[in-house]
Amino acid sequence: xxxxxxxxxxxxxxxxxxxxxxxxxxxxxxxxxxxxxxxxxxxxxxxxxxxxxxxxxxxxxxxxxxxxxxxxxxxxxxxxxxxxxxxxxxxxxxxxxxxxxxxxxxxxxxxxxxxxxxxxxxxxxxxxxxxxxxxxxxxxxxxxxxxxxxxxxxxxxxxxxxxxxxxxxxxxxxxxxxxxxxxxxxxxxxxxxxxxxxxxxxxxxxxxxxxxxxxxxxxxxxxxxxxxxxxxxxxxxxxxxxxxxxxxxxxxxxxxxxxxxxxxxxxxxxxxxxxxxxxxxxxxxxxxxxxxxxxxxxxxxxxxxxxxxxxxxxxxxxxxxxx
Amino acid sequence: xxxxxxxxxxxxxxxxxxxxxxxxxxxxxxxxxxxxxxxxxxxxxxxxxxxxxxxxxxxxxxxxxxxxxxxxxxxxxxxxxxxxxxxxxxxxxxxxxxxxxxxxxxxxxxxxxxxxxxxxxxxxxxxxxxxxxxxxxxxxxxxxxxxxxxxxxxxxxxxxxxxxxxxxxxxxxxxxxxxxxxxxxxxxxxxxxxxxxxxxxxxxxxxxxxxxxxxxxxxxxxxxxxxxxxxxxxxxxxxxxxxxxxxxxxxxxxxxxxxxxxxxxxxxxxxxxxxxxxxxxxxxxxxxxxxxxxxxxxxxxxxxxxxxxxxxxxx
Ligand SMILES: Nc1ncnc2c1ncn2[C@@H]1O[C@H](COP(=O)(O)OP(=O)(O)O)[C@@H](O)[C@H]1O
Ligand SMILES: [Mg+2]
Numbered sequence: 001x002x003x004x005x006x007x008x009x010x011x012x013x014x015x016x017x018x019x020x021x022x023x024x025x026x027x028x029x030x031x032x033x034x035x036x037x038x039x040x041x042x043x044x045x046x047x048x049x050x051x052x053x054x055x056x057x058x059x060x061x062x063x064x065x066x067x068x069x070x071x072x073x074x075x076x077x078x079x080x081x082x083x084x085x086x087x088x089x090x091x092x093x094x095x096x097x098x099x100x101x102x103x104x105x106x107x108x109x110x111x112x113x114x115x116x117x118x119x120x121x122x123x124x125x126x127x128x129x130x131x132x133x134x135x136x137x138x139x140x141x142x143x144x145x146x147x148x149x150x151x152x153x154x155x156x157x158x159x160x161x162x163x164x165x166x167x168x169x170x171x172x173x174x175x176x177x178x179x180x181x182x183x184x185x186x187x188x189x190x191x192x193x194x195x196x197x198x199x200x201x202x203x204x205x206x207x208x209x210x211x212x213x214x215x216x217x218x219x220x221x222x223x224x225x226x227x228x229x230x231x232x233x234x235x236x237x238x239x240x241x242x243x244x245x246x247x248x249x250x251x252x253x254x255x256x257x258x259x260x261x262x263x264x265x266x267x268x269x270x271x272x273x274x275x276x277x278x279x280x281x282x283x284x285x286x287x288x289x290x291x292x293x294x295x296x297x298x299x300x301x302x303x304x305x306x307x308x309x310x311x312x313x314x315x316x317x318x319x320x321x322x323x
Numbered sequence: 324x325x326x327x328x329x330x331x332x333x334x335x336x337x338x339x340x341x342x343x344x345x346x347x348x349x350x351x352x353x354x355x356x357x358x359x360x361x362x363x364x365x366x367x368x369x370x371x372x373x374x375x376x377x378x379x380x381x382x383x384x385x386x387x388x389x390x391x392x393x394x395x396x397x398x399x400x401x402x403x404x405x406x407x408x409x410x411x412x413x414x415x416x417x418x419x420x421x422x423x424x425x426x427x428x429x430x431x432x433x434x435x436x437x438x439x440x441x442x443x444x445x446x447x448x449x450x451x452x453x454x455x456x457x458x459x460x461x462x463x464x465x466x467x468x469x470x471x472x473x474x475x476x477x478x479x480x481x482x483x484x485x486x487x488x489x490x491x492x493x494x495x496x497x498x499x500x501x502x503x504x505x506x507x508x509x510x511x512x513x514x515x516x517x518x519x520x521x522x523x524x525x526x527x528x529x530x531x532x533x534x535x536x537x538x539x540x541x542x543x544x545x546x547x548x549x550x551x552x553x554x555x556x557x558x559x560x561x562x563x564x565x566x567x568x569x570x571x572x573x574x575x576x577x578x579x580x581x582x583x584x585x586x587x588x589x590x591x592x593x594x595x596x597x598x599x600x601x602x603x604x605x606x607x608x609x610x611x612x613x614x615x616x617x618x619x620x621x622x623x624x625x626x627x628x629x630x631x632x633x634x635x636x637x638x
Contacts, residue, residue, distance in 0.1 A: 059544060091546030098544075103537035106555050108633060118545045154634040170545055 006177060006210050007033040007056070012069030014048070014055045021282040025051040025064070027234035030307055033178060038204060038211040040221045040242075042257070043231035044278050049214045050099075052231070053180045057090045058083075073178075092122040095171040097181040097200075101163035101188075105155040111166045112136065112151025118173045138169045141206075142199060161192035165199070172203055179203075180212045185220075197224055218261045222246060227313075230254050233279050233289040236307060240314040250316040252294045288319065296320055326619075327380060330611040331373050334604050341365070341602040345389035359389070363604070380612070386605035390598060395609035398594060403613060404485025405475055406583070406590030409514060410575040412488070412507055416515035417522050417575075418568060424519075425526025426557075429534065440527060444520025452578060456513045456585040463509060473587040476506040510586040514578055518571045522564075529563040530556065562632060569625035573618050 014026035026048040071078040098104040115135035139147035142165045185193035230238040238251040256274035276293035291301035300319040307317040346355040385395040428440040464472035479491040479499035491500035580592035598606035
């Protein structure tokens with residue numbers, strides 16, 4: 001294990017046992033998060049990003065089940081930890097920022113209460129008033145104007161951008177080692193999106209936390225990430241530093257993704273879309289999941305490729321790069 | 324106001340000659356019948372009767388009952404506490420059993436317990452109350468001799484509220500309390516059972532709804548301990564639960580009519596039934612009006628409870 005590795009995921013599988021069949025939402029994800037970095041997870045909707053990120057702290061509800069894998073957080077396998085221990089990790093060591101701030105906050109409690117409560121949940125000594133004071137301080141840090149008054153506001157009295165700042169405030173309340181932000185700006189206006197991204201980056205610098213940022217916006221990836229993991233149909237197919245990925249994408253899926261949007265680091269003549277559509281997660285193609293859509297598919301592709309390091313820090317799972 | 328008009332019209336469409344009945348039936352003397360007609364304004368056109376009645380109700384004169392020959396308000400003050408006590412105790416039983424049952428059913432979804440609650444709700448809704456009442460009487464009074472089958476027992480020596488259980492408690496009279504509670508047991512259980520399962524089901528479904536909401540998921544993601552987690556769950560579930568409890572309380576009041584008849588419980592249900600049998604318009608209207616007022620008061624209380632719990636609701 002890398003000395004600066006904070007989190008290492010090995011062959012994680014999360015299946016949903018539905019009436020229609022077994023949905024293999026996450027099917028063999030391996031990746032690692034280094035200390036202090038922002039790792040982006042990109043991939044089309046439905047490829048298992050959210051399920052994977054929640055499974056890291058075992059937040060999977062029936063009919064979903066974590067079937068196998070390891071999640072090593074500072075060397076400890078979170079999947080083997082008793083629920084009580086895990087609860088101490090959630091919200092303290094690993095915290096979440098959810099996609100839709102409108103629904104993440106309990107409408108019956110004030111904004112400040114959520115933050116104060118999250119502090120109290122992980123402190124045996126603090127009094128509510130102290131926690132409230134801290135919460136107001138954190139509101140100031142996440143650049144909420146008039147923090148005293150906003151702390152006393154109920155969620156319905158705040159705008160979407162403000163609510164997302166409150167959610168971020170709960171996430172940084174206990175200065176966690178890892179913040180998992182699941183499409184934190186998708187539900188927000190474009191102008192607010194940039195501010196929230198800026199905020200997340202600023203907080204990473206301040207607390208030197210690691211951030212796992214889930215997004216499908218490659219512009220955001222180029223702007224804020226240090227490294228990128230590309231997911232396709234429940235698997236990580238490529239992992240690399242951001243410049244490397246944008247200048248030298250190896251996996252045909254990544255290449256397709258980059259050609260489908262204006263590339264901030266490379267000039268291309270015209271945008272192209274990836275041919276075909278996302279596979280059905282119940283009935284996955286044999287072998288490489290991308291092969292039915294892949295322009296380079298050849299006879300090897302009916303077997304599943306492994307994620308291997310091709311050059312320093314650049315991992316890819318594709319038969320094109322094996323001899 | 325609408326309530327007054329409605330009760331008035333409904334009670335007056337019955338095609339019968341009440342004056343003759345009130346004056347003593349078929350053998351009543353014509354003068355007496357005429358006197359009755361005068362006293363209750365039966366000679367006036369119906370809309371004038373209505374206007375007079377509305378005026379009197381607002382002046383606090385709910386008329387005299389031809390059946391008991393006392394002011395209806397006095398009768399109601401005597402009978403209503405018995406019904407209120409029955410409904411309140413039944414309501415408390417429903418909430419005390421229904422809410423935890425529903426919570427458990429939700430948390431242990433699709434287990435044996437969950438299915439039992441479903442069956443209980445079904446039986447509660449579909450079993451006729453009088454059948455259940457008679458069955459319980461047969462078992463606990465006739466067969467086992469454990470509990471009294473009828474009446475409220477003897478009133479406690481001091482009257483504060485007219486609720487025997489409460490009065491016995493206030494007086495610190497344990498003997499009276501035991502008697503009241505033993506008489507209370509069968510009627511209140513029967514009445515509670517009719518709605519218990521419904522409450523449990525509503526609580527279960529509400530709880531599942533709240534549990535599946537994103538903020539509960541986020542509460543878990545923040546690592547809240549059980550107490551903090553359940554606080555969010557219960558506070559959010561309480562809104563629909565209060566709604567159904569308010570509705571159920573109305574059901575309890577109307578359900579009391581059947582229960583009171585079977586258990587000879589001297590409440591407003593029994594009073595109304597005998598009023599109907601003797602075409603006692605003032606009594607029928609008075610008790611309907613009172614029940615309606617209680618309904619309105621309960622709804623109002625529910626609205627106030629919403630406003631207290633939910634910051635999005637403003638009165
Ligand atoms: N509760 C569930 N039951 C069944 N399937 C689910 C459930 N939650 C997620 N899935 C499936 O898991 C897959 C991955 O979902 P998700 O992780 O939310 O994708 P995304 O990458 O867009 O975040 C999807 O195909 C989705 O249909
Ligand atoms: Mg998602």
